[in-house]
Amino acid sequence: MDIVIKNGKVVDGTGNPWFKAHIGIDDGKIVEVSRHDIGGGAITIDAEGMVVTPGFINLHSHSGVTVVDGNPCENSLRQGLTTEIGGGDGRAYYGFKENLRPFIRGILREYVGYDGEVDWLTLEEYRRRVEEKGIGVNIAPFCGHETIRRSSMGCPNEYWGGRWNRPPTPEELLEMKRLLDECMRHGAFGLATGIEYTPEVTMDELVELCKVVVRYGGVHISHIRSESTFLVEAVKEIIELSRITGVPSCINHHKGYNPGNWGKVSETMRLLRKAREEGIDIICDMYPWVYTEINKLKDRIPIGRGLNLEETLKLLDNYESWRKIKDELKKRHERFIPELNKRISPPLVNNYIAHSKSHPEVEGKNLEEAAEVMGLSDGWEALRELYLSDGGESYVACKMCEDDLITVLREPFTAVSTDSCCELKPEKYGPWHPRGWGTYPLIIERYVRKLKVLSLEDAVRKMSSLPANFLGMRDRGLIREGMWADIVVFKPGEVRNLATYSDPHRYPKGIEYVIVNGELVIDRGKYTGNLPGRVLRRSGTRFN
Numbered sequence: 001m002d003i004v005i006k007n008g009k010v011v012d013g014t015g016n017p018w019f020k021a022h023i024g025i026d027d028g029k030i031v032e033v034s035r036h037d038i039g040g041g042a043i044t045i046d047a048e049g050m051v052v053t054p055g056f057i058n059l060h061s062h063s064g065v066t067v068v069d070g071n072p073c074e075n076s077l078r079q080g081l082t083t084e085i086g087g088g089d090g091r092a093y094y095g096f097k098e099n100l101r102p103f104i105r106g107i108l109r110e111y112v113g114y115d116g117e118v119d120w121l122t123l124e125e126y127r128r129r130v131e132e133k134g135i136g137v138n139i140a141p142f143c144g145h146e147t148i149r150r151s152s153m154g155c156p157n158e159y160w161g162g163r164w165n166r167p168p169t170p171e172e173l174l175e176m177k178r179l180l181d182e183c184m185r186h187g188a189f190g191l192a193t194g195i196e197y198t199p200e201v202t203m204d205e206l207v208e209l210c211k212v213v214v215r216y217g218g219v220h221i222s223h224i225r226s227e228s229t230f231l232v233e234a235v236k237e238i239i240e241l242s243r244i245t246g247v248p249s250c251i252n253h254h255k256g257y258n259p260g261n262w263g264k265v266s267e268t269m270r271l272l273r274k275a276r277e278e279g280i281d282i283i284c285d286m287y288p289w290v291y292t293e294i295n296k297l298k299d300r301i302p303i304g305r306g307l308n309l310e311e312t313l314k315l316l317d318n319y320e321s322w323r324k325i326k327d328e329l330k331k332r333h334e335r336f337i338p339e340l341n342k343r344i345s346p347p348l349v350n351n352y353i354a355h356s357k358s359h360p361e362v363e364g365k366n367l368e369e370a371a372e373v374m375g376l377s378d379g380w381e382a383l384r385e386l387y388l389s390d391g392g393e394s395y396v397a398c399k400m401c402e403d404d405l406i407t408v409l410r411e412p413f414t415a416v417s418t419d420s421c422c423e424l425k426p427e428k429y430g431p432w433h434p435r436g437w438g439t440y441p442l443i444i445e446r447y448v449r450k451l452k453v454l455s456l457e458d459a460v461r462k463m464s465s466l467p468a469n470f471l472g473m474r475d476r477g478l479i480r481e482g483m484w485a486d487i488v489v490f491k492p493g494e495v496r497n498l499a500t501y502s503d504p505h506r507y508p509k510g511i512e513y514v515i516v517n518g519e520l521v522i523d524r525g526k527y528t529g530n531l532p533g534r535v536l537r538r539s540g541t542r543f544n
Contacts, residue, residue, distance in 0.1 A: 001024040001025060001026040001031065001032075001038075001039075001041040001042070002025050002026050002027070002041055002042050002043065002518060003024075003025040003041050003042070003043045003044075003045065003485070003515065003518065003520065004022065004023070004024050004025070004038060004039065004040055004041035004043070004044045004045070005022065005023040005025075005045045005047050005052055005487070005489065005513075006022045006037075006040075006044065006045065006046055006047060006048075007020070007022070007046055007047055007048040008020070008021070008022075008023070008047030008048075008050055008051065008052035008489060009047075009050070009051050009052065010023070010033070010051075010052045010053075010479055011051055011052070011053045011456060011457050011460045011479075012053075012054070012478055012479040012480065013053065013054040013460055013461055013464040013465035013468075013477055013478040013479060014461065014465060014478065015457050015458050015460075015461040015465075016457065017457060018051065018456075018457065019035075020035065021033050021034060021035050022034055022035075022036075022037065022038045023052060023479065023487070024038050024041065025041070025485040025487075025515065025518050026041075026518070027518065028484060028485060028517045028518035028519075029482060029483065029484055029485055029518060030479065030480065030481055030482065030483050030484075030485050030487075031481060032481060033479060033480065033481055043520060045489060045513055047489050047513075049491065050489050050490060050491050050492075050512065051456070051489070051490055051491075051492045052479065052487060052488070052489050053080075053460045053463075053464060053479070053487070053488050053489075053490075054460070054464035054465065054468075054476070054477050054478055054479055054483075054486060054487065054488070055080065055081070055082025055083065055464065055476070055486030055487055055488055055514070055515070055516065056079070056080045056081045056082060056083075056416070056440050056463040056464055056488065057081075057082070057083045057084075057140075057415075057463065057464060057467040057468055057471070057473075057476070057477060058076070058081055058083065058084040058085060058416075058417050058418050058467075059085060059221065059250060059252065059285040059415050059416075059417045059467045059470070059471075060085065060088050060221070060223075060252040060253050060285055060287075060417035060418065060419050061084035061085050061086070061088050061417070061418060061419070061420065061421055062088050062089070062091070062419070062420065062421040063076070063084040063085075063086060063137070063139060063421040063422040064085075064086030064087055064088070064091075064092060064093050064094075064139065064141065065091075065093050065107070065108065065111055065112060065421065066111075066112055066421045066422045066423075066424055067086075067130050067133075067135045067139060067422055068093060068108060068112070068114060068126075068129070068130065068133075069112070069114050069116065069133055070130070070133030070134045070135060070531075071133075071135050071136065071422045071423070072134075072135075072136045072422075072423075072527065072529070072531065073135055073136035073137040073422035073423065073533065074136065074423055074507075074527050075422065075423035075436055075437050075505070075507065076136070076137050076422050076423070076436075077136050077137060077514050077516070077521050077522055077527065078437075078507045078508060078511060078514075078522060078527070079437065079438060079439060079440045079441055079507075079508055079511065080440050080441075080463075080488040080490065080511050080514060081137055081418075081440065082137055082138060082486035082487075082488070082514065082515075082516045083137060083138040083139070083140055083476065083486065083536070084137055084138070084139055084140070084421075084422070085139070085140045085141070085142055085189070085192070085221070085471075086139045086140065086141040086142060086535075087141055087142035087143060087144040087147075087188075087192040088142075088192055088194075088221075088223070088252065088419070089146070089192065089193075089194035089197065089223045089252075090144045090145035090146035090147065090149075090192050090193045090194035090197070090198070090223070091144050091146050091147060091192075091194065092141070092142065092143060092144025092147045092183075092192065093107075093108070093126065093144075093147075094120060094121070094122060094123045094125070094126035094127075094141070094147075094183075095121075095122065095123050095143050095144065095147055095148060095179055095180075095182065095183040095186075095188070096121060096147050096148070096150070096151040096179070097121065097151045097152075097179070098121065099151060099154070099155050100147070100150055100151045100155050101118050101121070102155075103150070103155050104118050105117075105118045112424060113424075122182065122183075122186055123141055123143075123182075123183050123186035123187065123188055124186045124187075126141075126535070127141075127186075127187075127535040130535050131533075131534060131535060134531035134533075135422070135531055135533035135534075135535075136422070136516065136521055136527075136530075136531055136532075136533050137422065137516060137533045138486070138516065138517070138533050138534050138535075138536050139533065139534075139535045139536065140189050140471055140473075140536050141183075141187070141188050141189065141535055141536070142188055142189055142190055142191060142192035142221060143179070143180050143183035143184065143188045143190070143191050143192065144192055145191055145192060145193040145194065145198070145201075145209070146193075146194055146197065146198055148176045148179040148180055148183075149168070149176060149198065149201075151175075151179060152168065152172045152173075152175040152176045152179065153168055153172050166200055167200065167201070167202050167204070167205055168205065173205060173208060176209065177208065177209065177212050180209055180212045180213070181212055184212065184213065184215075184216040184218055184538075185216075185541075186537075186541075187536070187537030187538050187541040188218065188538065189218055189219060189471050189472065189536075189538045190213050190218030190219035190220055190221065190247075190538075191209055191210065191212075191213045191218065191220050191221075191247075192220075192221050192222070193206070193220065193221075193222045193223070194222070194223040195222060195223065195224055195225040195234075195237075196223055196224065196225055196226060196227070197223070199225065203237070203240070203241065203244075206241050207241065207244055207245055210241060210245040210247040211245055213245075213247050214245055214246055214247050216538070217472065217538070217539075217540060218247075218472075218538060219247065219248040219249070219250065219470060219471065219472065220241070220242070220247045220248065220249045220250070221249070221250045221252055222238055222249065222250070222251060222252060223252050223253070224237070224238055224251055224252075225237060227253075227254075227255055227256060227257055227261075228256065228257055228258055228260075228261045228398075229260075229261065231256045231261055231264050231265075231268060232264055232267055232268060232271070235251065235268045235271055235272070236271065238251055238282065239271060239272070239275045239280060239282060242275070242280050242281060242282050243275075243278075243280055246281075247281075248281035248282070248283075248470065249281070249282045249283075250282070250283050250284060250285060250415070250470060251272075251282070251283075251284040251285075252284075252285055252417065252419070253285065253286060253287055253417060253419045254268070254284040254285065254286050254408055254414075255286065255292075255400050255404065255405075255408070256268075256400065256404060257292055257350075257398040257399060257400050258349075258350045258398055258399060259399075259401075262400070262401045262403075262404055263404065265404045265407050265408050266407055269407060269408065269411055272284065272411070272413065273411070276413060282413075283413040283414070283415060283466070283470055284408065284411075284413065284414055284415070285414065285415040285416060285417040285467070286405065286408045286409060286414055286415075286416065286417065287416070287417055287418055287419055287435050287439050288405055288409065288416075288439065288442050288443055288446065288447060289400075289433070289434070289435050289439075289442075290399055290400050290401065290402055290405070291352065291354050291397035291398070291399055291400075291433075291501065292397050292398045292399075292400070293397060293398075293433060294354050294355075294395045294396070294397045294433050294501055294504070295395065295396055295397065296392060296393055296394070296395060296396075297383070297386060297387055297390065297392050297393070297394040297395070297396055298312070298387065298391075298392025298393070300351065300396050301329070301351070301383060301387070301396075302329070302332065303315075303316070303325060303329070303387065309391065309392055312387075312392070313387070313388060313391065313392075316384055316387055316388055317388060322384060326380050326384075329380065330380070348366070348367050348368065348379045348380070348383075349366045349367070349368050349379070350366065350398055350399075351366060351367050351383075351396045351397075351398075352364065352365065352366045352396060352397055352398065352399040353365055353366075353367070353370055353386070353394060353395070353396055354395040354396060354397045354501040355394065355395040355500075355501045355502040356386055356389075356390055356394040356395075357389075357390055357393070357394075357502075358386070358389035358390050359374065359385075359386060359389060359390075359394075361373055362374065362382070362386075366379070366399075367379035367380075367382045367383050367396075368382075370382040370386070395501055395502070406447070406451075406453055409447060409453060409454065409462075410453060410454070413466075414462060415462050415463070415466045415467045415470070416439065416440065416443055416459075416462050416463045416467075417439075418435045418436055418439045419433075419435060420432060420433060420435050420436030420439075421436060423436070423505075432504055432505065433504060434497075434499030434500055434501060434503075434504035434505075434506075435499075436499075436504075437497075437498075437499035437504060437505055437506060437507060437508070438497030438498065438499035438506070438508050439497075440463060441495050441496060441497040441508035441509075441510065441511065442497040443459055443462075443463070444456070444459060444490075444492065444495045445495055445496050445497055446497075447459065449492070449493070449495075456492060464477045464478070465477040465478050471538075472538060472539050473536075473539065474539050475539075484517055484518070485515050485517065485518040486515065486516055486517065487513075487514070487515040488511060488513070488514050488515075489511075489512050489513035489514075490510050490511040490512055490513075491510045491512060492510075494509060494510035495508065495509065495510030495511060496508060496509045496510055509525075511525070512524055512525055516530075516532045516533055517532040517533070517534065518532070519532035
């Protein structure tokens, strides 16, 4: 056999208690799981004192963009991830028409530094390209709602999140359905939507598209319409969509952020439980971090746009010019976008300080609270002081509360996700959220070992067979003979997340071995350089 894993405690992904066994791997698949000695392999791993689990599957990822030119995906592999979805938030980089090619190239240039030709259109062409370049993890691709919408309704010169303020015409909707049908025939797992970013989308449009998905046995994943003020209504919308069409749905990175919305997840969990009792196939996923996107203060607060940092700091240091800036910022924060039901910029109290080098005492507080601690008159003055002290490098974010995270995590239908992507060079592309480096170790370290919110067996189920079952994967997510050998071996008492908001790009400890499609990619905690990942096809796909 190619690889034999001996003497490990097997947590097989079902949620059942661990059992001691030896595992044999050959030609990419698990060929033997036995309590009897099965001999050695070309590679033999002694897992005495370690846990052996299925590879972890990420239900919300943006790796579809970061793998277009090849990617070892080391940050994903080192936390035990072996499969990520592509097309998160409805933003896919395949399944478009010729008219979208320049736009896709511009996005790739800005986000991942890719300046080559976009020499693909369809999912099948994208699959061939990515696999030829080489990737470390598997990608389970979804058709992107915003992608097919842009391609069918024209291509405004805007970044993701640009709005068209109208439903599609019958002809445009027909073209969207054609592109979706093509993507499903090429093996997409379903439709990904980012309804908060396309608020003009109607239930009628979603129903028509999900009918196509259902014909192929696919699923729907969604960044829902609101995760704050209208969280409950947004969850009801997805439940109703699944009720009408029968499409299985997953609410991605489910949360309620900022204090006015803390506690609402108790109601959304009740709604999801009730829907499932009625026979509606719906789940959710979450990440175990209390902050959403972390942004540098100079990027989050619109001061001095068009000016370099030195010029901006000079303006802020002059109190007369600061008074004018402050008045303008106040006016901006008072303006609303009615159709989005939110302010142009997040309310000042919703900007929490995730990290400040000069003022660590205000970390975890919003700008108004920080002002009180710093002895300043208001949050605007705190913003100025932090900007000047840290050179705009303080990190701010919207915030959840841990009680809500635990409420969501405890439900049997909740999976785990990162809302991140395969690694890019941080020195070139700036800081990423630590969830891309430490989400799965954090689940094990904090919510299994420390807080005992979950058993290890249930945590593994939420990270492996639960997402695999939702995606319709019948050959991954479990330690069983005949399954693809996506496997993680770790020391359960030593797994530690080391990624923080101030230092987010640190690999975890305790994960010793990772195998993808039968190839060793992490060996005694070090990356091997192997690139065995594939762009997967939905079960039962017959490509033509």
